[in-house]
Amino acid sequence: MFRNILKRPVLGIVISILIVFLGCLSIVQLPISQFPKIAPTVVNLFIAYPGASAKVLTDSTLVPLEAAINGVQGMRYMVSDATSAGEATVRVVFEPGTDPNQAVVSVKTRVDQVMTSLPDLVQREGVIILPLQPSMLMYVNLYSDSDSFDQKYLFNYAYTKLIPEIQRITGVANASLLGSRTYAMRLWLKPDRMRAYNISSEEVVAAVKAQSLIARPGRLGISSGKKAQATEYVLNYVGRYTEPEQYENIIIRSSEFGEMVKLKDIATVQLGSEFYDIYTNLDGKASASIVLKQTPNSNGREVIRKVKEKIKELSKAFPDGIHVQYSYDVSKFLDASIEQVIDTIRDAFILVTLVVFLFLGDWRSTVIPVIAVPISLVGAFSVLAMFGMSINLITLFAVVLAIGIVVDDAIVVIEAVHSNMEKDHSLSPYAATQKAMGELGSAILAITLVMISVFVPIAFIDGPVGVFYRQFSITMSSAIVISALVALTLTPVLCAMFLKSHSGHKSSFNVFKWFIGQFNALFELLTRAYMWVLERTVTQRIICLGVILLFSGGIYYMSEQVSSGFVPNEDQGTIYAIVQTPPGSSLEYTNKVMGQLQQLTKKIDGVHSVTSMAGYEIMTEGRGSNAGTCLINLKNWDERKENVHEIIEELEHKAVGLGGTVEFFEPPAIPGFGSSGGFSLRLLDKTGDLRYPELEAATQQFMKNLRKRKEISGLFTFYNASYPQYEIKIDNQIAMQKGVAIDTAMKNLDVLNSGSYEQGFVKFGRFFKVFTQAAPEYRRNLDDLRNQFVKNEQGDMVPYSSFMTLEKTKGANEITRYNMYNSAAIRGFPAKGYTSGDAIQAIREVAKDTLSREFDIAWEDLSFDEAKRGNEFIVISLIVVLFVYLVLAAQYESFVLPLAVLFSLPVGVFGSFTMLRMMGLANDVYAQIAIITLLGLLGKNAVLIVEFAVQKRNEGLSLRAAALEGAKMRFRPILMTSFAFVAGLIPLVLSEGAGAVGNKTLGSSAMGGMITGTVIGVLIIPGLYFLFATMVDGKNLLRDETHTSITESIASNRRRPRSKHRKLKARLKLLMRRIKHKN
Secondary structure: OHHHHHHOHHHHHHHHHHHHHHHHHHHHHOOEOOOOOOOOOEEEEEEEOOOOOHHHHHHHHHHHHHHHHOOOOOEEEEEEEEEOOOEEEEEEEEOOOOOHHHHHHHHHHHHHOOHHHOOHHHHHHOOEEEEOOOOOOEEEEEEEOOOOOOHHHHHHHHHHHHHHHHHOOOOEEEEEEOOOOOEEEEEEEOHHHHHHHOOOHHHHHHHHHHHOOOOOOEEEOOOOOOOOOOOOEEEOOOOOOOOHHHHHOOEEEEOOOOOEEEHHHHEEEEEEEOOOOOEEEEOOEEEEEEEEEEOOOOOHHHHHHHHHHHHHHHHOOOOOOEEEEEEEEHHHHHHHHHHHHHHHHHHHHHHHHHHHHHHHOOHHHHHHHHHHHHHHHHHHHHHHHHOOOOEOHHHHHHHHHHHHHHHHHHHHHHHHHHHHHHHOOOOOHHHHHHHHHHHHHHHHHHHHHHHHHHHOHHHHOOHHHHHHHHHHHHHHHHHHHHHHHHHHHHHHHHHHHHOOOOOOOOOOOOHHHHHHHHHHHHHHHHHHHHHHHHHHHOOOHHHHHHHHHHHHHHHHHHHHHOOEOOOOOOOOOEEEEEEEOOOOOOHHHHHHHHHHHHHHHHOOOOEEEEEEEEEEEOOOOEEEEEEEEEEEEEOOHHHOOOOHHHHHHHHHHHOOOOOOEEEEEOOOOOOOOOOOOOEEEEEEEOOOOOOHHHHHHHHHHHHHHHOOOOOEEEEEEOOOOOEEEEEEEEOHHHHHHOOOOHHHHHHHHHHHHHOEEEEEEEEOOEEEEEEEEEOHHHOOOHHHHHOOEEEOOOOOEEEHHHOEEEEEEEEOOEEEEEOOEEEEEEEEEEOOOOOHHHHHHHHHHHHHHHOOOOEEEEEOHHHHHHHHOOOHHHHHHHHHHHHHHHHHHHHHOOOOOOHHHHOOHHHHHHHHHHHHHHHOOOEOHHHHHHHHHHHHHHHHHHHHHHHHHHHHHHOOOOHHHHHHHHHHHHHHHHHHHHHHHHHHHHHHHOOOOOOHHHHHHHHHHHHHHHHHHHHHHHHHHHHHHHHHHHHHOOOOOOOOOOOOOHHHHHHHHHHOOOHHHHHHHHHHHHHHHHHHHHO
């Protein structure tokens, strides 16, 4: 069929046009993301229990919820966090691929079983269940450069105007404001005035509920089936109060003589905020911070685009002086990385074209691969669309590597056509092409089978790493198959159209042709030297086997020298600064420290903006007065000289001496895996008891031991059981003697010190709460607490100091749990020159050597998958090699001959590890993808030599002559295709900016292996063929076994003469004509 494609040139062109059309259509429609969807499904539970400490929240709410949720189908692990700000979260992590909607239903079913056992206030606030990715999608700052807008106004403007619009955007799982500065009607009680009037907090709450209420008076004039009225009236009541003046006039007590005590007599009323727990500002300006998280399986880039469009639309109505800044944006790094890869594809294509031009020597020959290669690359995207994949860094990396691979098929065809015209000057380009296609059919099919056999098995690997391999495999395989199709259809047509025979044509002298002539002369000398070496070594078995053993040993040695990892931490243009002030520090003190850090950070060249958040830590998303986070937004990559690691080093040096501990982190390497980069683990108290001091001691000792390891840096934990606390002890006997109910006493303390939320009101189209609480000046210290009073059953005011004592203690301000065990969350980064894999191994060793049986470690986020990886790459490589072996065994009808191909592969793998070691890079997923690609490329080079040698042996040449002839004929095509592949990798190795580490890893691994594997491979492959062919030469598995390869048989079947069939067909046509003529 393909041999006769020259008789149907339009068909060949149409096939390529259809491929390009479908590819372009797919490119427009395919979603764009940073990585494939490998993040696990996460369901978050948000719990609010205002006024509760972390311990109360844990005992009353988290423990029963965890017990109910534990073991839900598909669950990986479960982590929870409770803070003394009265808020808690439970994060249930499911296996990747779990349907998020089904996960939510499963979790909600479990939660509903225990809802009635939770505290009443928790039930009233509700347990919010949402599926979302734990890492931030966007961080938006609404700020003002005018003093007329404070943080409270900005917060509520965003709450009423922006959040509702953003939440309606498809793909936004949660849009929340950091802090609780939402408007609330604040009833600031004055306990001394209340004592003077003998009024308790219960009476105040009851009066507010009784007078600010929703009523439904009904309607007048309804006949109800009796006498009809002419008019009906709807009766309305003023409803819940919405203005401070209305609340001030609430009557708390009145007498029959007209004496009244109003709320304004014992309290101050103002429209304030729910809580005053987080201070946020942008570069020193007041701001409201909006955090956006996306739904699972949504396209983050598309969601961000829609959010920005919506905010741009809404900004037209902003008051003068209010602006928006995007302090963190996942798409910023994504767009920059993809732009970098696209530039790399362009540069690689140009360099490959130059190499091809250099080897082929004329522009006509070069135009053919320039046309053929893009068709294969663009066509691959149509296959991505068929498999429901996205355009991401992995698929684009596959396209980069494919440039150097798919050009091979075109080069092989062009080189064969030129070879035929040089051998027989009488042949026209058409005849030379037709002859070449008859010879090359089997070779093209063989190298396609080998390349496909490399990538097919890795498409069936499961887990997060398997998703990377699968998408790379499908992209590469589709490009290779389409390339083979183009080489058998369009390329021959282009060769017949464009190529010209150089014989008999004398052209004028020019420098370029002289250079090409000199290059060809040098290459001829290189070929002679190559053959001179082969003639003396091809039959030397010891040399071949010795080289293979030497490089195999080198692989083991170099693999031990190269660090291992999963995905490299890239410069994403963002830094998290986590601040921890001494336990017990006030929010204002922490805010002061955050301001100092913000100022010194702004002075560093390369920093664009700094957002400060006092009272909030981004790691566990917990709150506390001694915690803070700075979100440092760096300038664009082309606008700064320093990379993110250099800026972090400078920040660490300058942050010394601040009033707290400061650690710097990067965002997660893969969105959806946690909230930060580096490694994440938990130290577990396996006893199951709530032993907070013991866990703190074990955590500090464990971290002390970890800091001794050179592989680890930046260790950090927020776990601290030394937060100053006071335990209230009530003498029940004395309290009962004084007529005080314990329940009443504790509820009164809750109202005065924590605040009571009993009802709300609607204003600006949103629901706001009403809080009753003692004014701040009445709850500053212990003396204020002792001076508070409670009303007894007789109506007298009894001081708390008469039946209550306080004992100073220490406790945890934030409690974290992992799979129902108390835990300490530990974060860190691998030290310079090491990878996360090295750090994980070091942590395991320290845990094994130092932890007692009561404690253990567990992994979370990306570290959970990385810790489970083991030696899966070795298994994957063995599977690939086995698959290649089986394909070649079927191809050559021999179980021994394929070993000539397989034994040549260790040379390239050694070169790959050596290059990684020289460049200081890690053996991560990118490097492993490159190595697997090398197995196919180097195997293809070996197949080209062995395939031709087998043909020559079948033609009657001796084994030695066949090996030498195969090496000589394929030497130039192999070097040409290999150098073209290497040229395509140069932009990757030299890349800078966004995604540079991944680009360099992929490029260096592939380049080192290709150079070594090609240079050494062409010297030992003929010898390996001679070695293994000698073992099986003249031997058959069965008596009538054929010795031609499958692809050669297919090609020869297509070349068989069909003259008898043609004669019979002609006679039948003649017979039919005669019959018609008689009729």
